[in-house]
Structures are given as C-alpha cells and as structure tokens.
Amino acid sequence: MNKLIFKPLVLASGLLFSSTFGFAQDNLVNSLKNNQSANSTSGFKFTDVINLENTPVKNQGSSGTCWSYSTNSFLESEMIRMGKEPVALSEIFSARNAYVEKGKNYVRMHGAVTLGDGGALHDVINMFRQYGAVPQVNYTGLNYGTKINKFGEMGAITTGILEAVVKNPNKSLTPNWLKAYTAAIDAYLGQVPEKFDYKGKSYTPQTFAKQVVGINPDDYVELSSFNDHPFYSKFTLLVQDNWSFDQVYNVKVNEITDIIDNALKKGYSVAWATDVSEKSFSYKNGVAYIPAKPYEEMTEQEKTTMFSEPKPEMEITQENRQAAFDNYETTDDHGMHIVGIAKDQNGKEYYIVKNSWGVTNDYKGYLYVTKNYVKYKTTAFLLNKGGIPAAVRKNLGI
Structure with missing residues (x-):
C-alpha cells in the first residue's frame, strides 16, 4: 500500500502500491482536493450504529506506510477488545523490519520484485511474529531531524544499495551487503533497541x-474476493506489494460485507x-461511495x-468487481x-473508517464509506478469525 505518498500536510498517505507508481500522487491529491464541497458535512447526517473503541488518529507523513499504520491501529483495538490497556505501537518498527525482509527477498529474486515503502496488511502480523513489537515512544523512526x-531520501539510497547488490559486481555476493543495507535503514530510522x-x-x-x-498471530486471517480462483480456497494475492507472496482466503463478494458486519457486531474491528x-x-x-452513473458520463453540475x-x-456484482481489478480500475x-x-x-449504512493522514478532514481523520464501495474496491481485509460468521468459517475450514 504505497502507490501514493502524499505531502505531509495534505494527505500523507502510505498506500499499498510501491514507490514505482509515485508519479500518480499529484494527480490523486488534486482530484481529492477538487472533490471538496463548499460545506461538505451539511448534506450528510450520520448516526453511529456501532463505534468500536480505538486509539487516536495518527499521521504517517510522507511515507508509504499506510499498511503499517492501519494494521497497528487494528492491533491496538484488539488490545482494547481483549480488555488490555492499549499501547501506541511503533508503526515504523513494523515497517523497518519489513524493509529488511523485503531487501532479502529482492536480492533472492534478482531484483524481480517490488521495492519502495509499500506493504500489505499481513506484513504487520508477519513482522509481529518474527520480530515482536515496540511502543512508539521507544522507536519513533525519526532519527534524522x-x-x-x-x-524519500532513505528510499532512494536503500534502492540504490539493493540494485548494486543485484548487479553482483564481485561475481559472488559478500556477507556484507545485508549489513550495509540494514545500516542505511537504521541511519534514517534508528537502531532497534x-x-x-x-x-x-x-x-x-x-x-x-x-x-x-x-x-x-495465528488468530488472524486475510481475505479477498476474486472469481478467477475457487471460492473458500487460498490463493496468492496478485498485487505489487505482496512482496512476500502471502496467500489469502477467497470469499464471495457479498460475503466481504457479511464478514465485516458480523465482526463489528461482535466487537472485532477490521x-x-x-x-x-x-x-x-x-x-x-x-x-x-460508488455512483450509479460513471464519473465520465456526469454533467459538470453532477460532478460538483x-x-x-x-x-x-x-x-x-462478482463480475463487475473482477472486471474493475483486471482492467486496473481497482488498484x-x-x-x-x-x-x-x-x-x-x-437509513443507509456506511462503515466508519479510521485513516492515517492526520485529523485535517471534516471528520477529524475518519471517513464514512458505503458498503458498495467496500464490496467493489476492497483488495484485501484482515481480522481475527473469531469475527467471521460460523458458516463462512466452516466453508473456509478454519
């Protein structure tokens, strides 16, 4: 999740795509800014149905780390659900460790895998299992003033190191390349205590x-919905920032929201x-939301x-969801x-969604997202398997 790395005081995103796609950021920022209305909250009146306790909204700054901010926020809510006092977890600790593992994978794959800030939801769970966790106060990642x-600078330098390693100028890899790569990361983010x-x-x-x-970590599963794989089986999620080639469970499109609804009602966030x-x-x-009329067919009045x-x-439908992904309309x-x-x-239901771009929008960092948007545009979602309806769990064999 890193396609778009927004300006710190604008949208500060850290999306799922890699920095290879960074050229898109200005166009997206401008399109989002242009969608502002004169008084954007006046036409919507939202009433909470379920609002699970969660920790304060953070700002990921100019980094492609949304995957780490969102999933660490999720883990903080899991602590609350389990009756624990939540800890502000270090998102950059998760990211730093993922960057080390991603670098290893890049070299093993001779450079034929995504680099950049991006990652996936499962990366946080995987790094938690392998490396543990640290409070944010003990590892801020702000080691450079x-x-x-x-x-940006760190990414350019670490990419250069890995590209040089893959070129293999010694004709045989030394044991020092990983030390050099990790040292560059730690120079910017700080050494892990x-x-x-x-x-x-x-x-x-x-x-x-x-x-x-x-x-x-074994209590958490990741799911998606694509009709080119058997339902209720696992498949490798084919997105650029699944650099670890993790597999997810495949469910039907309507089950995306069925599962999320069930989870929220039982106290599990997603x-x-x-x-x-x-x-x-x-x-x-x-x-x-997903307009009934395509944007390209709207009048100027409808757009504004x-x-x-x-x-x-x-x-x-299952078909138009798949088509949007296959045609690069869903990224x-x-x-x-x-x-x-x-x-x-x-009376229409929306999901309450916590973002990591600070508190600069009309809802102090939160958004209201329709269920149709979630059905259409979800690439993956991760939750405690206790939040999945019993019938779906049975079909999935978990």
Whole structure:
C-alpha cells in the first residue's frame, strides 16, 4: 500500500502500491482536493450504529506506510477488545523490519520484485511474529531531524544499495551487503533497541509482544474476493506489494460485507486494503461511495455536487468487481481501519473508517464509506478469525 505518498500536510498517505507508481500522487491529491464541497458535512447526517473503541488518529507523513499504520491501529483495538490497556505501537518498527525482509527477498529474486515503502496488511502480523513489537515512544523512526516521516531520501539510497547488490559486481555476493543495507535503514530510522523500559519493567521486542500486546498471530486471517480462483480456497494475492507472496482466503463478494458486519457486531474491528483513487472517494469530505452513473458520463453540475448529499449507487456484482481489478480500475493503494457502522439520514449504512493522514478532514481523520464501495474496491481485509460468521468459517475450514 504505497502507490501514493502524499505531502505531509495534505494527505500523507502510505498506500499499498510501491514507490514505482509515485508519479500518480499529484494527480490523486488534486482530484481529492477538487472533490471538496463548499460545506461538505451539511448534506450528510450520520448516526453511529456501532463505534468500536480505538486509539487516536495518527499521521504517517510522507511515507508509504499506510499498511503499517492501519494494521497497528487494528492491533491496538484488539488490545482494547481483549480488555488490555492499549499501547501506541511503533508503526515504523513494523515497517523497518519489513524493509529488511523485503531487501532479502529482492536480492533472492534478482531484483524481480517490488521495492519502495509499500506493504500489505499481513506484513504487520508477519513482522509481529518474527520480530515482536515496540511502543512508539521507544522507536519513533525519526532519527534524522524531522517531526514526521519523510522517507524519500532513505528510499532512494536503500534502492540504490539493493540494485548494486543485484548487479553482483564481485561475481559472488559478500556477507556484507545485508549489513550495509540494514545500516542505511537504521541511519534514517534508528537502531532497534534490544531492551527498553515500559512502565517500570524491562522488555525485549519479543517479550513485549507476548506479555503486553498479547495477541496470537495465528488468530488472524486475510481475505479477498476474486472469481478467477475457487471460492473458500487460498490463493496468492496478485498485487505489487505482496512482496512476500502471502496467500489469502477467497470469499464471495457479498460475503466481504457479511464478514465485516458480523465482526463489528461482535466487537472485532477490521484492517482494510482498498483503492482510493476513485473520484467518488473524498478524504476532505470524509465520504466514499460508488455512483450509479460513471464519473465520465456526469454533467459538470453532477460532478460538483457529488458530495452534497447521499447519492444512488451502482449495483456491485462478482463480475463487475473482477472486471474493475483486471482492467486496473481497482488498484491496491491504501490501507485503513474499519471501526464501526453508521447510518445516514436515509437509513443507509456506511462503515466508519479510521485513516492515517492526520485529523485535517471534516471528520477529524475518519471517513464514512458505503458498503458498495467496500464490496467493489476492497483488495484485501484482515481480522481475527473469531469475527467471521460460523458458516463462512466452516466453508473456509478454519
């Protein structure tokens, strides 16, 4: 989730795609800004149905780390659900470790795999299992004088190192390339503490993960919906930033929202990977939906009033969802955290979604996203398997 790395004070995104696609950022920022209405909250009246407790909204800055912010936010909510005092977890600790593993994979693959800031929801779970966790106060990742993430220079340098390694100028890899690559990352983000104090007790990242965070990585599953794979089986998610080639469970399109609804009703929040490049996604207005009429067919008046009030939506099917992905209309470019359900003034339900672009929009960093948008534009979602309906779990064999 890293396709679009927005300006720190604008949208500061860290989406699912790699920095290879960074050229798209200005166009997307401009399109989102142009979707602002004169008074974007006046036409929508939202009432909470479910609003699960979650930690404060953060700002990922100019870094492609939405996948880490969204999934660490999800883990913080898991702590709350389990009756624990939530800890502000270090998103950059997860990202730093993923960058190390991604570098190893890049070299093993002779450079034929994605680089950049991007990652996937499962990366946080995988890094938690392998490396543990650290409170944000103990590892901020701000080791180079900035107050907010700014990863451009680091990314250019670390990419250069890996590209040089793959060219193999010695005709045989030395054992030092990984040390050099990791040292460059740590020069920007800081060295990971071997031990640290938290509330008067000393921990390592692994003991902190087990004793304080206390989640079991095996309790979490990732799902998606594509009709070119058998339903209720696992398949490799074919998006650029699935650099680890993880597999996800395949469910039917309507089951995406059935599962999310069931999870929220049972107190489980959901980490969500999606496409936010749509004209009908507005961060400023805090609303996302799928218009019944394609944007290209709208009049200028219709375009300027897209967020003036609730609008009719297109019907979502397995076929048009698949077609949008196959035609590059659905791109895997952002990760967020679904924390609840709300109704508009007409009784229509939306998901309450926590973002990681700061609190600069009309809903202080949150958005209201229709269920049709989630059905159509989800690339993957991750949750505790306890939130999945029993019938679906049986079909999945979990």
